[in-house]
Amino acid sequence: MTDGHYSFSLTTFSPTGKLAQIEYALNRVSSSSPALGIRAKNGVILATEKKTPNELIEKNSIYKIQHITDHIGMVYAGMPGDFRVLLKKARKEAMIYSLQYGNEILVKELVKEIAAVVQEFTQSGGVRPFGLSLLICGTDIYGYHLYQIDPSGCYFNWLATCIGKDYQNNLSFLEKRYSKDIETEDAIHTAILTLKESYEGVMNEHNIEIGVAYNNKPFKILTPSEIKDYLIELE
Amino acid sequence: MGSIFEYNGGCVLGMSGEGCVAIACDLRLGSNRFTTISTNFTKIFKMNDHIYVGLSGLATDVQTIYEILRFRINLYEIKNNIKMDIECFTSMLSTILYSNRFSPYFVNPIVVGFKIVYNTDEHGNRVKTYVPFLTAFDLIGAKSETNNFVVNGVTSEQLFGLCESFYISNQDENGLFETISQCLLSALDRDCLSGWGAEVLVLTPDKVIKKKLKTRMD
Numbered sequence: 001m002t003d004g005h006y007s008f009s010l011t012t013f014s015p016t017g018k019l020a021q022i023e024y025a026l027n028r029v030s031s032s033s034p035a036l037g038i039r040a041k042n043g044v045i046l047a048t049e050k051k052t053p054n055e056l057i058e059k060n061s062i063y064k065i066q067h068i069t070d071h072i073g074m075v076y077a078g079m080p081g082d083f084r085v086l087l088k089k090a091r092k093e094a095m096i097y098s099l100q101y102g103n104e105i106l107v108k109e110l111v112k113e114i115a116a117v118v119q120e121f122t123q124s125g126g127v128r129p130f131g132l133s134l135l136i137c138g139t140d141i142y143g144y145h146l147y148q149i150d151p152s153g154c155y156f157n158w159l160a161t162c163i164g165k166d167y168q169n170n171l172s173f174l175e176k177r178y179s180k181d182i183e184t185e186d187a188i189h190t191a192i193l194t195l196k197e198s199y200e201g202v203m204n205e206h207n208i209e210i211g212v213a214y215n216n217k218p219f220k221i222l223t224p225s226e227i228k229d230y231l232i233e234l235e
Numbered sequence: 236m237g238s239i240f241e242y243n244g245g246c247v248l249g250m251s252g253e254g255c256v257a258i259a260c261d262l263r264l265g266s267n268r269f270t271t272i273s274t275n276f277t278k279i280f281k282m283n284d285h286i287y288v289g290l291s292g293l294a295t296d297v298q299t300i301y302e303i304l305r306f307r308i309n310l311y312e313i314k315n316n317i318k319m320d321i322e323c324f325t326s327m328l329s330t331i332l333y334s335n336r337f338s339p340y341f342v343n344p345i346v347v348g349f350k351i352v353y354n355t356d357e358h359g360n361r362v363k364t365y366v367p368f369l370t371a372f373d374l375i376g377a378k379s380e381t382n383n384f385v386v387n388g389v390t391s392e393q394l395f396g397l398c399e400s401f402y403i404s405n406q407d408e409n410g411l412f413e414t415i416s417q418c419l420l421s422a423l424d425r426d427c428l429s430g431w432g433a434e435v436l437v438l439t440p441d442k443v444i445k446k447k448l449k450t451r452m453d
């Protein structure tokens with residue numbers, strides 16, 4: 001991780017006890033495209049806005065919601081470059097576990113591993129913290145889970161949460177509509193409505209992404225035509 | 236891999252019955268093949284309530300592998316907050332052995348216990364069933380799961396012959412105890428590097444009975 005002359009940590013405490021670099025990383029997250037996750041009674045979903053910076057970019061080449069394993073998915077708000085690094089690490093950790101123990105890693109365990117990596121980058125020489133927040137959702141023998149990892153390496157188990165731009169507003173919106181026995185279908189509708197609140201422009205099936213794990217089935221990223229069906233239902 | 240396994244001698248044996256399993260071993264510890272230095276060296280180790288491991292081979296590796304397995308299973312159970320499943324355990328043991336593919340641990344393990352299977356009954360309740368589970372390994376981690384008996388150690392050829400002849404499937408605990416004891420005792424009579432006492436553990440989902448057998452002390 002360290003190379004050359006920076007053997008000291010670039011993330012240092014301020015007199016008030018804050019880590020400025022982490023605060024700035026959180027600023028970076030709060031200015032990025034929003035993402036949200038909701039844990040329903042029989043499933044868990046992730047949803048995100050997928051705005052391409054330019055009309056000329058091939059839309060099919062950008063995926064914000066990604067699989068870590070068949071049963072665990074991940075989305076981010078923040079820097080895409082950093083996301084790819086953590087995604088690769090997460091996939092490898094999950095496979096190492098499967099190789100040794102012959103079954104799927106528990107969601108909590110995977111989250112702990114990734115959070116440990118994120119924390120390392122706040123306390124190592126010559127590196128900067130990751131400029132993103134992650135939402136990880138999945139199924140295991142203990143049920144459905146939704147976790148958030150922020151740039152400091154803290155992880156939180158959420159029933160429903162939003163990250164990225166306008167997350168405070170979106171979170172209050174979500175709080176009003178969330179209940180513990182919400183069905184997965186309703187959760188998807190709620191997610192789309194929440195994204196619509198802060199969306200500038202016209203939302204269609206190509207500029208949002210939704211991932212769903214429910215009824216003990218593997219984590220599935222919905223196709224644009226499936227998303228279109230949900231959007232039509234909400235008209 | 237000839238004489239390194241004969242340095243300390245010893246053998247282990249496992250059998251399955253109806254809702255029960257048994258694991259047995261001799262108690263001899265030899266030194267430099269023909270000197271007997273202990274008649275109290277057990278080769279059976281409890282990993283958790285439903286997983287027992289029998290380790291035969293070089294005694295130092297028996298002890299080391301046991302400690303490594305104990306470390307790994309405790310860490311797993313604490314981190315994941317769950318009792319380790321027997322299939323998970325056999326995968327883990329296989330990986331541990333293969334990780335030393337080119338400088339192997341000179342042990343031939345067997346794993347004996349119950350696989351816990353969850354089903355839903357007619358009323359929709361989740362029901363646990365305990366299925367007997369036996370697996371044998373070679374020194375570099377090749378697993379072979381069977382449903383009748385597993386043998387390992389210097390006396391394995393004699394044990395194979397006796398088990399093939401005497402094994403009866405779906406016996407109850409008492410019948411299983413008799414069968415496994417007779418197989419072990421007869422095999423020990425035919426090998427000078429094993430013997431000097433034997434013990435048998437019969438496992439059911441809710442209890443374990445450990446008995447020491449009276450053998451010829453030679």
